Amino acid sequence: MTDRLDSTDFLPYGCHDITEADIECVVDVLKNQNITQGIIVPEFEAAISRYVRSRYCLVTTNATSSLHLACLALNVSKGDLVWTSPTTFVASANCARYCGAEVDFVDIDLTTGLMCLDKLEAKLELASKNSSLPDVVIPVHLAGTSVDMRRLHQLSLRFNFSIIEDASHAIGGSFEDSKVGSCKFSDISVFSFHPVKIITTGEGGAITTNRKDLYQKMLSLRSHGITKQVHEFAYQKPGNWYYEQQLLGFNYRLTDIQAALGLSQLRRLDDIIIERQKLRQNYIDLLSNVPVRYNQVPDNVASSNHLFIIQLIDSMERSLAHVFDQMRYFNIGVQQHYVPCHLHPYYRNLGFEVGDFPVAEKYSQISMSVPIYPGLTINDQNRVVHTLMDIVNN
Secondary structure, eight states, rough: OOOOOOOGBBOSSSOOOOOOHHHHHHHHTTTSOOHHHHHSSHHHHHHHHHHHHOOOEEEEEEEHHHHHHHHTTOOOTTTEEEEEEEOOOOHHHHHHHHTEEEEEEEOTTTTTTBBOOOHHHHHHHHHHHHOOSSEEEEOGGGGGGGOOOHHHHHHHHHOOOOOEEEEOOOOOOOEEEEESOOOOOSSSEEEETTTTSOOOOOOOOOEEEEEEHHHHHHHHBBBTTEEEEEESSSSSSTTTTEEEEEEEOOOOOOOHHHHHHHHHHHHTTHHHHHHHHHHHHHHHHHGGSEEEEEOOOOOOOHHHOOOOOEEGGGGGGGGGHHHHHHHTTTBBOOOSSSOOGGGSSHHHHOOOTTTTTHHHHHHHHHHEEOOOOTTOOOHHHHHHHHHHHHHHHH
């Protein structure tokens, strides 16, 4: 059996990668007159737009605030209905609840962990007959792998709903010939820059869209609903000091310090994605004799490989808790992605129950993420797989 190592040899499931160039960029901003609401945030936003080929981008405090702004921009409110995946972090559903809307879920495909579009279409057809169609659908690009956005867009045209892509895991990924975040098949896309994500700003998020009206509304809501633009004023300007709060907004602004780190990291995003692709392929090769399967990536998708999620199979399906605890015991930072949203107490109190979304529930009972991040070595990956094999065999 594998020997337990010192805690200093702990391998997290995800980890930020900060270079000297990143540090220099942050230090340079600290020497500027403005370390927030300066020139770096617009530079970062423009760079993201160029990368994903969207018309507009705004950065925010985190992906949760980005999702909230996206819902507000689409006028989600009390009486509206938003559907998302149950296999996601709770923010994908909470954003609709912040706006007073009702939430429902669409079960997943076990092979990918993504929202199952066959189940979505069937649910939409039933909802059409019951006059209970969603106003917004939020697909989640789990582990960096895009949902089939072309098909989802076709369904949105047929059933008249808006689309917010929760691409928190997926910057750098692609669907067909378009970067995730291009909004070719959606109204809005949202990214996360949390430290375990593909690139980081410490905490932070971004929103992309091709619609000017949505962009302008989110821009205002990001900063208290205040405008300083003379042509937007409702009342005559008494002096150059004047500004107006026109909406009930929030302080969801990113600092220039954070934007400098993000801008530096964005410059090497393609290299990060290449490294993550290699790490994924290493795992696939190493796991060939271990009784697990891993999330599949469709042929028309280039995943950012934010996570590498494995599923226990055969008799091991009943042993996730044991395998999980043993991997942690041997300093391998496995993680579950995720506890199904509808099974959290908050959502159970809204009426959801065990059995509502059986594939998502099964997925959570047999799957876990293993370490994947830039700087993870082949020796580290061998250690992960050999430890897993020893636990499974014993």
